[in-house]
Amino acid sequence: MTVSALRTEGLGFVYPEGTRALEGVDLEILQGERVAIIGQNGSGKSTLVRHFNGLLRPTEGSVAVAGTPVGMRHVAELAREVGLAFQNPDRQIFSGRVAREVEFGPRNIGISGQELAACVNDALAAVGLEGRAEANPYDLGFSQRKLLALASVLAMRPPIVVLDEPTTGQDANGIGRVRSIVEMLSSDGRTVVAISHDMRFVAETFARIIVMRAGRVVLDGSPREVFAQEQWPILASTYLEPPLAARIGARMGAGSTPTEAMLVERLLEQGGAMGTGRAG
Amino acid sequence: MTLALRGVRYRYAGAAAAALEGVSLTLEPGHVLGVVGPNGAGKSTLCLVAAGLAPATIGGELAGEVRIDGVTTASSRPHELAQRCGILFQNPTTQLSGTSATVWEEVAFGPRNLGLPLEEVVARVDAALDALTIRPLADRDPERLSGGQAQLVALAGVLALRPAYLVLDEPTSQLDPQGTRLVGTAIGELARQTGAGVLVVEHKTDLLATIAEQVAVLVAGSVVASDEAASILADARLEAWGIESPSRIRIERAARRAGVHLVSEVEA
């Protein structure tokens, strides 16, 4: 599949008060890809993704969604194609009923009746809240409210889903749930882009990782490529550390093994119980 | 001399069920006690109860005892509690007073409230800034700091009250990896240098593995396990309780299952 989902050309952005947040960003994300964007706070990750649904307009360069330039299309219109789920659910939840909250998005884009009910139910099921449709969102815990906020975006059935720090503040169950949602969206042919600080979550869930520093893309590749030892100086320059599995793998001469599964696999290939000693 | 919870049961004002049930924990000076558990287990409630904010400031019903160096929190006023046990929340911005033009004044907020003599205020502020190595930030505007820096300033503000105990509720949750490292290292050093007893609630078990001596597991309002950190963090039941084991433990387990041996020391 080589249909373009998101493309930026020479994208630059300067905030009104003069801070430059993005510079010369050239990216292409194809439909169906699973991409994580990592980097220090202030590296431009959030600024970048806000260009995908028109919340921000480029100062320089251009942005295209599904091959069509974004231009001055309204955010409300782009929301049909790019769903953006934010970090803090309490900055958007306003309804006293879970189902009503989830309906907000699809209603705004003109979905009603039977189709609306289906969108809402599917979204709630995807995040594991199908039994709580009549509950008050504030009777749910924080983890579930975060999933609720995600459901409210999923209910709009956008072909491109962008998640801003979906695992921050989540416990193990929550992270697992987010992982299954990403997998479900992916197997559905949808494009998933996520910003995250959790290196292990990123290495294990995404096929492509984009590293940002000071408004630029400094690395772009598979987890194996990005977390390979040669790239560690670049990661260090933006205060990131590769996952432990990668560090152990490098230490044991097993090559680039950003996930525990890859590490174990490589060690087995290298001859099972080889490692009483330290290799290289 | 400890911070001790004995058979604590706590119910928020207006709530139907208790948020904590039969909780007993002891925090020793100079030690770091980690607390883990799924969201909703009552970890934040535990922090409020340990620091005495519940019930003193937010009401609610407390049964059992919370004693800080022998004195029950129920019989202490909020400003007395503030001098015995400091608390740090998840969100850096809500706990900065919002009234200080510089970091120095922000850290001075607590000691000033106590009406301490000026030399004492100055000494405490300088000591707190030095303990966290944030002297260079002294003249900055607190509203313009990064998340990690803001958390350190908030922590310095708490330290300036010289409490014997500290309760930290997910202090790195809103921070990027660098901020997490900054705060994590500072916490680790704190107990050693100042002899304070520190209770840290964290999801990041990797972090706890490096700084905590003991770890307690809180699930559905009760402590289901409490022991040395190494032992709890290697417990096979963590995932079932909704807690992610540290990376190192998971990798070692996966390696063992596959019959592969790992190098013994790799920096965590």
Next chain:
Amino acid sequence: MQPSDPAASAASAGPPGVPAFVQRPPEGAYRRLNPTTKLVIAVVEALTAFVLRGWTGLVIVLALVVVTAAVARIGRAMLPFMLATIPLIASILLVNTFLYPGATDAIVRIGPLTPSWSGLEFATQAALRVVAFALSVAVFGLTTRPDDLVSDLERRGLGRRVGFVISATLRTVPRILQRAGEITEAQRARGMDTEGGIWRRVRGVLPLAGPLIFGALTDVEEQAMALEARAFSAPARRTVLRTFPDSPAQRTLRWALLATLLLVVGLSVSGRLEFLP
């Protein structure tokens, strides 16, 4: 940056050990006046402008205000304050010139409209009062930092809670605006239209107001806890960190100004000032 340099602290004449950047004495003679002095000057000037009737008093007050502004050297920064008064002044001039009750000295007759000289005179006086008021507020606002004023008032006995509310409110506004921005973004990303016609935008009140209010309330609770945890409700008087120069001369000036204000108000109310044109 070495903050607690004793020499620098001594030079700024603040309490010992407190860094210079905390003392931060302002530049300029007027700005270095005690904050309470500046407050009293502004209040007396602004109120006197409204209490005095007739031209003489008004001209005197206006002259004083202009002199104060010149001494304070606020320069072009006063423009936003003055520009803000234009709509008000324009409406005062129009309404009073054309609709002054019982006026018989018409300037000109334009059909049904009869602007009168009495109306114009009254309108001009009213407009000048507004100018005097705005200028004295501008002088105060531009020469006095809010935390300086609050610090000084606290030293004089203002309760810490009132002082906190004033300081925190000023700093809270940017925070609330930022939060409102975040909420709007999240709702727009869910299809709420803020770029279309008015009628589509009106539907968005609850999704914007709801999280804002709720968030503000939960924040307030957290902030209250954080304050208690930093001994905010301790009974002692807060330690004074920053001192502001004061002098017998300034003290005398303050009392003299307040006495003058009382005198003027008293005379004006009892009608004794009618002799002034």
